Structure formats: C-alpha cells, structure tokens
Amino acid sequence: MHTIILSLHNVFRWVCLAIIAYVVFKSFTGWMSNREWSNKDEKMLLIGTIAVDVQFLLGLILYFFLSPITKINFKEFKTIVTDPTLRFFVLEHSFTMFLVTVFIHLAKIMYKKKKIIYARYRTIFFYYSLSLVAILIGIPWFRPLIPGL
Numbered sequence: 001m002h003t004i005i006l007s008l009h010n011v012f013r014w015v016c017l018a019i020i021a022y023v024v025f026k027s028f029t030g031w032m033s034n035r036e037w038s039n040k041d042e043k044m045l046l047i048g049t050i051a052v053d054v055q056f057l058l059g060l061i062l063y064f065f066l067s068p069i070t071k072i073n074f075k076e077f078k079t080i081v082t083d084p085t086l087r088f089f090v091l092e093h094s095f096t097m098f099l100v101t102v103f104i105h106l107a108k109i110m111y112k113k114k115k116i117i118y119a120r121y122r123t124i125f126f127y128y129s130l131s132l133v134a135i136l137i138g139i140p141w142f143r144p145l146i147p148g149l
C-alpha cells in the first residue's frame, strides 16, 4: 500500500506543478491584456484546487499512516532535528506543502472579492506564484522524478 500511494504522490506532483504553472501564465496574460472573465477561468481554479487537495490528502495518508519515515520519527523526535532527510519530510516538506494548499485556497476565496476583472487575475497571479515558489522549494528533488527511476 505504501508503494502505491507513494507512487501516486510522486506522479501527481507533475500534475500539480503543470496546473499551477498554467494558472500563473493564464492569470498573468489575463491581467496584462485585461481579458474578459469566463467560465474557463472558474474551471481552471477549480481544477487547480482539486489537484492540490488530492495531493495534500495523499501526503496526509503517507504522513500519518504509511510512511516508514514519519512512523519512526514520531517516536524519536530528537533525531528529526539532527537528520536532514528526516527533518525534511517530517517538518519542512509537510509545512511547505501546507502553505501551497493555503495559497491555492486563498486564490479561490480572494479573487471573488474583486469586482474589477484585471484585479481578479492579479490576485490569482499573486497567490499562484507564491504557491509555485513554495511547491518548487518543497518538492524532494533528491527523490525519484518518476516512480522507480
């Protein structure tokens, strides 16, 4: 079960990254060109939120139930701080990805408060750019880029 969920979590990072990068691009061009707001924009944000929520949920399952890394270290909290890999997964990775999820949700909440269209795009661009930076920092690039590689 651990291998299946970890593989899904591994591959799904590319889906999240692609969607976030796409939304950053579309919101920037929408802001700059003052494009009309459309249903496509609503859908784009919905898909972004669902993708990141799914990845977050997979992460929580690994963290609390399946991962041997977090299992070992809840018992020996001192080792977390001294071992860089353990510290990364137990504290840094989970916290950074929590922030990613918060930014994605903030984008969806905050754009609705903007009546002017370009301000909507600007708000989305702001929160999705933050989440892009956070996700790039939080991904364990030292681990396989695809499962089994």
Ligand code: HEM
Binding pocket: 006, 007, 009, 010, 012, 013, 016, 052, 055, 056, 057, 058, 059, 060, 062, 063, 066, 067, 068, 069, 070, 089, 093, 094, 097, 098, 100, 101, 135, 139, 140, 143, 144, 147
């Ligand atoms: C939301 C965006 C997230 C992305 C893009 C992401 C990405 C990744 C990647 C690429 C790996 C390495 C997979 C591998 O080695 O094959 C990983 C591992 C891991 N992630 Fe995440 N993650 C996210 C969220 C989370 C969250 C929110 C948690 C926990 C609360 C979490 C917990 C873990 C754990 C514990 C591992 C190591 C699992 C193991 O090797 O047993 N992740 N993550």
